[in-house]
Amino acid sequence: MRFPHDFFFGAASAAYQVEGAWNEDGKGVSNWDVFSKIPGKTFEGTNGDIAVDHYHRYKEDIRLMAEMGLESYRFSVAWTRIIPDGDGEINPQGLAFYNALIDECLHYGIVPFVTLYHWDLPQVLEEAGGWTNKRTVDAFSKYATTCFKAFGDRVKHWITFNETIVFCSLGYLDGAHPPGISHNPRLYFQATHNVFVAHARAVEEYKKLRQYGEIGITHVFSPAFPADGQADNAQAADHANQYSLAWFYDPILKGAYPDYVVGQLKERGWTPDWTAEELTVLKWAAPKNDFIGLNYYQPQRVIKHNPTAEDKPAAQQVIAGAPGKVSFDGVYKTVSLEDKKYTKWGWEISPEGLLEGLRMLRGAYGDIKLYITENGLGDQDPVENGQILDADRVEYIREHLKAVKQGLREGLHIKGYYAWSVIDLLSWLNGFKKQYGFIYVDQQNNLTRKRKLSFGWYKQVIANRGGE
Template identity: 35%
Template sequence: MGTPFTRRDFVKLTTAGMLGVLAANHASAAQRSATRSPQSPSVRPFPKGFLWGTATAAYQIEGAWAEDAKGPSIWDTYAHTPGKIKNNENADVANDHYHRYQEDVQLMKALGAKAYRFSIAWPRIYPEGTGPANPKGLDFYNRLVDELLTHGIQPYATLYHWDLPQALQDKGGWQNRDTAKAFGDYAGYMAEKLSDRITHFFTINEFHSFVDMGHRGLEMAVGGKTVSIELAPGMKLSPAELNQVRHHAVLAHGLAVNAIRAKGKKGTKCGPAENITIPVPLIESPEHIQAAERATREMNAGYLTVMLEGQYLDAYLNAAGKDAPKVTADDLKIIGTPVDFVGINVYRPSIYVLASDNAPGYREIPFNASHPKMLSSWHVLGPEAMYWAPRFVHSLWKAKEIYITENGCAADDTLAEDGQVYDTDRVMFLRNCLTQLQRATADGVPVRGYFLWSMMDNFEWSAGYGNRFGLIYVDFKTQKRTPKLSASFFREVSVRNALA
């Protein structure tokens, strides 16, 4: 048996010598895994071929915000508006990934990641949102994809992670139906240019976040306090206007699916990546599980339900009343175009549920003020969400392929005196979540892969740089990258394809 791959070994890796050391230790970890009995209660295996990856978003890491003919996005505008971002920070440079992508791919390789979910900046491809494509923008993603494949990492592309071209916002943004059409055209172009090497495209990331928090703001009760969250473009729309934006977003998804099918290579797959609302049964007995499943369908009516069923639920339309969106039968046919997979971002339970004899058949149980939470004020601790979210997506909509497109936690990571980052809170969080995910796969839920958020610390939207989600610590002044304790944990799980 080889010498175990320790955290100290990991952090000693340099970019230049990383691949050789990685290969030796990869074999060592695989050998250790082989010596353990599959029947051992201490080993919880994932299905053969399970995909382990990390995830990022363009605006949060790329920097180079005005280089190579890239147009401004709504996030460039929002972050440059005083008072919108904590400490008035912005992502003009962020992680400088645009210039350091080769180093970052080496780090992914060292993490044992087999896949990388990244987003493409729409204004880097179409500076005006439509019109002539920018070849320099496409060149960057061609280089990135080739670099990933060279190192055995499968690229999974997200076409929209909130950075709408400002030129389209100036024409009404997501309130304008033409934005949905422009997104479909952009999606088709990217599939045409990249599907020879990218087999999986996520259309839009977190509809609920960029629609609700970007166009009205969101207030949630956390620990007995009300927390307000706002994202770009920071609008305050009426309920009717918000519902129409919501409709245009899911229409854009449907148009993108059709465009990818039309322009992509044979076998190209696509689907959404939604931060699904997750009701969790407070008691695991049949009536409460059934109630939570019903609640999942109804609480996701405006996004995932309509995308996977091609219809708005009567309860959703009745609740909206006069504020219901303007919809055509053709719209619903487009929105409900069958997808190849469903991506879900899972961080926390949205609510706990008990069955009820009264309509709608379930009762919501709020979080107690003392409910444990992670660093982010919104992030209550509830790893069981990782079991119930994919299970209900499968049972409700018969999804044949499910990906956990985001899961992770923010921590107040600091460098210790020895230069390392001992993020034991993140390791604890991941171990608990992955235990629940393994339970789901063992129960036959078809989860095909897991993308940890995030590969490295980055610009965390309105929170600026204070909330660190990464496996890799980033000094934003020097751009030095330092693997954390959680990096070696992730690597061991990935190499073994099991929790041990």
């Protein structure tokens, strides 16, 4: 079986991780521009001031993507280029950059898939409370509408937010992302709710414009499975799925929050400040979502945890991170299992987890339209005689594509696969040490681009529509 002709073989990036040019052409300052410069916050003090200089080298990068046969490029827009102070004046130079980027993609027949928010919030809004302040929701509406109007004639695929669970949990439970707050579940849930409302409003705005494209959201997809057959652990996995899956997917797809979590929040005093009008907007927008984007890296293996004095208050299990953390309410814990394979960063490699998770998702939400918007191997790639021989990445993507293929055989509506990442880029907390790209960026030699082994391999996959 080959992949259908309307299935996109793509790859992804995000503005802060690739663009650089952090203060050029009228761009405003983002929360990451500030946060990454606080000593000790990022790996060896790396930041996105230059990143991989995609802002200046996008033409070369897109030419390489075209050579690879890439069908679609998922990238994000930096809010601070479009509206530098968050909700004030529009910056024409910011619009010009993305117009040029989009046109360059279209010139080669590469379909642009645009994420509006991949974590770089205007600093002015962050200082006013970020996603916990409803002013940010209004500001996002204005920003999103500006993008739809400016680019919507050529961009027909929109993702509002990337991984709400990650930027909210790392921002308000773990303190590892801006605004750097730890152990505050009340703010965490408030921020997630505000993001869902901002998403719903953007869907509303987009549909009003009648641009006849599609709009959705990208969530982390890290389904939880019990570590073994014990009933307690099965219950703990259910609990994990309620908090890390249902809390995020239900308001988008069902237009209402899961009763179980709502009850728990009430008991603990963590219920967000939500209005009847906001809850109605969620309900209204739910059936208008065109798709859900899934970022799949690994499943969660879960056991029940009995909190002790030492580990409370516990940090949030960060979904995209390595196992070993206790959930923020202390109820469960994620573990590594001896019979599983892990990356150098301790992320489980499990194509089966993707397939099983997809089946679980269908059970909960029916036959929805899906894109795999991120999946890939973070590695320190082996360089031999100047060649980047990332055979492990080839193996990783090959196996995950097989799982996607099996999902298609079973009738799932998966419409595309975006490898993370198209090019080596800045990892938020791991700097340039951890690479994901098909295109290598030589940090020692003026950021020169080189094709990796995986580049030629993915090219073949695309040319043969999934046959090798």
